[in-house]
Amino acid sequence: MTKKKPLVVVTRKLPAVVETRMRELFDARLNIDDTPMSQAALVEAVKTADVLVPTVTDRIDAGIIAQAGDQLRLIANFGNGVDNIDVTSAVQRGITVTNTPGVLTDDTADMTIALILAVARRIAEGARVIPDDEWAGWSPTWMLGRRITGKRLGIVGMGRIGQAVARRAAAFGLSIHYHNRRRLDARIEEKLDATYWDSLDQMLARMDIVSVNCPHTPATYHLLSARRLKLMKPDAILVNTARGEIVDETALARMLEAGELAGAGLDVFESEPAVNPRLLRLARQHRIVVLPHMGSATHEGRADMGEKVIVNIKTFMDGHKPPDRVLPSML
Numbered sequence: 001m002t003k004k005k006p007l008v009v010v011t012r013k014l015p016a017v018v019e020t021r022m023r024e025l026f027d028a029r030l031n032i033d034d035t036p037m038s039q040a041a042l043v044e045a046v047k048t049a050d051v052l053v054p055t056v057t058d059r060i061d062a063g064i065i066a067q068a069g070d071q072l073r074l075i076a077n078f079g080n081g082v083d084n085i086d087v088t089s090a091v092q093r094g095i096t097v098t099n100t101p102g103v104l105t106d107d108t109a110d111m112t113i114a115l116i117l118a119v120a121r122r123i124a125e126g127a128r129v130i131p132d133d134e135w136a137g138w139s140p141t142w143m144l145g146r147r148i149t150g151k152r153l154g155i156v157g158m159g160r161i162g163q164a165v166a167r168r169a170a171a172f173g174l175s176i177h178y179h180n181r182r183r184l185d186a187r188i189e190e191k192l193d194a195t196y197w198d199s200l201d202q203m204l205a206r207m208d209i210v211s212v213n214c215p216h217t218p219a220t221y222h223l224l225s226a227r228r229l230k231l232m233k234p235d236a237i238l239v240n241t242a243r244g245e246i247v248d249e250t251a252l253a254r255m256l257e258a259g260e261l262a263g264a265g266l267d268v269f270e271s272e273p274a275v276n277p278r279l280l281r282l283a284r285q286h287r288i289v290v291l292p293h294m295g296s297a298t299h300e301g302r303a304d305m306g307e308k309v310i311v312n313i314k315t316f317m318d319g320h321k322p323p324d325r326v327l328p329s330m331l
């Protein structure tokens with residue numbers, strides 16, 4: 001007798017290679033036209049699916065989880081961050097949660113470095129000049145940015161992505177500093193040539209560039225609060241490729257407007273896809289660089305994320321512990 005295939009509801013369109021494999025392995029309900037699901041549609045999905053595959057754009061909160069049918073056993077997130085899911089509620093209801101760590105580390109670290117360079121060297125602003133027909137020729141005093149060689153980079157959150165940023169940044173001659181819940185193993189710290197700051201406040205006050213690379217959890221919400229942002233040097237720049245909620249955006253906008261911070265590179269925002277109007281104004285004035293949450297957006301990365309989702313579902317359905325299980329204690 002063949003086993004019934006699990007009903008897997010996927011909330012967004014995924015790369016073709018991933019969808020093809022999902023169709024082979026599961027009773028896959030795919031989102032062909034990629035319209036984000038309403039909360040009502042998500043409720044419908046959790047009432048019928050054995051497995052839900054959400055993404056960062058779906059809010060799987062306690063209210064949705066409370067309406068899940070008994071058949072829902074697994075939420076296999078297509079994404080690394082799980083702040084879109086109420087993991088505690090899910091686990092209390094006996095639903096396993098998985099994510100896709102590791103496969104987007106390098107891409108997100110690359111984007112972090114790209115934003116550091118874009119802000120410091122005014123790349124996005126400069127890239128407009130020729131297409132906009134505004135180039136009057138080279139000048140000794142025009143389009144001057146900031147040198148990054150020899151500057152101090154402070155990494156907030158030294159997990160996989162933070163460490164990948166550190167390895168890249170070292171090649172640009174930046175000195176590496178970090179703050180993390182736990183200090184790294186001495187061997188890793190030495191290999192990265194990274195200086196640990198127990199006090200985030202003290203680190204922020206001394207850095208030329210600050211990069212946010214920690215997950216968004218209740219403990220990191222507005223970790224970079226108005227008070228902490230004020231500790232940064234006025235000529236410093238802030239880069240965030242993690243989650244918008246970690247930075248108080250209103251305070252950040254106020255400081256940039258007042259010239260109390262030199263610049264910012266943001267790939268993530270508190271209320272995506274809406275962007276704080278003050279940040280939008282600063283972006284239009286070329287005072288900051290904003291990207292539409294592209295950190296993990298490579299063909300390879302998204303295919304790898306899909307592969308991880310499939311392995312997690314398959315392993316779980318075969319009766320084993322999935323490799324990327326997320327527990328509330330990890331958050």
Ligand SMILES: O=CC(=O)O
Nearest residue numbers: 056079080081296
């Ligand atoms: O932001 C994307 C992710 O967390 O995977």
